[in-house]
Amino acid sequence: MNPDPNQAGNRTIMQTVNGKFFESGEAKSLPAKIKRTGELILVDIDGQPSARMLELDRVSDKLHGLSRKVYFAGGAVFETEDDAGIDELFGHKGGFVDQLNRFEGSLKWAAASFILCLVVVFGAYRWGLPLAAYAAAHVTPTVYSDILDYGTLQSLDRSVFSASELPDSERQKFQTVFEELLQTAELEPDSMDLEFRKGGIFGANAFALPGGTIVVTDELITFSETLDEVAGVLAHEIGHVTEKHSLQQIYRVAGFYLLIGAVTGDDGQLLDELVAQAGILQSRAYSREFEHDADRVSVELMLKSGRDPLAVTRLLDKVLADCGESCERTDILSTHPGMIDRKAAIKTLIEKQAQN
Structure with missing residues (x-):
């Protein structure tokens, strides 16, 4: 015989909690209240x-903005807004979700979580992205790099460059120097391509594309006075290719985009603008590291080929005289190291090579 719920004997009846009662399988609720005596739940x-x-059966965890539910064997459910009453009635400590809700409600733990999040994001940005980009660049199939080269050069030819106006004999002279540097670097002659273009708004410049295409402008050739000056530039660009700097840069910027998206949980227009601006700053910050690396390769190749590794610094002197104070020192937003800083670094590299 079932005990009479109204005759609880010497059991202590705890506080009453008001709410709504749903019969098993029913969507319609009835006003109700529950109380507990010993192990018995009275509705x-x-x-x-x-x-x-x-x-x-079980009691739901506490979640902000949601009603608490008491589930009974057989499928009936009691629902209430009285969190404190449920906790007192059942001595409910809650599961993982409830503990997480309390954790989020603590200002101290929220501040600690925010700081930890910043540390993790900074670590991913400062060390994780470069390592991941380095690994990705070195496993990227050559065919993809070649496609990037072709598409980029085609785009530049349509929008910026025009055909080189250097005489064939002049281009062949530098092509020969280029092939000698590749041989010194123990690279196959067809592993990289040298292209000449009239630079337009690029002016006196040279750059390397991910697949090994190196572009030198007529203006740079005209700007230089000796063969070794251009050879030093070509060796520098060969360093960018062998170290896969262009691919690493692409992966770093892409990874930065994903990192910002993961942190903000937003992929809208505002995020696109933020990433576009931040990506520019990020790429500038990393370029100083890559330029120093490429200068190291240039010094090594020039010394091995019997050429003057300081010749490129004389070219930098001309660039410095041409562009003035804006090139003099490295600053936090400079795309390349300042010319004075860069010249000093090259001389230090030469001294280190001489000691070996």
């Missing part, structure tokens, strides 16, 4: 003559 439903005794 007093409005309009019914006596309280019902039900077997407890």
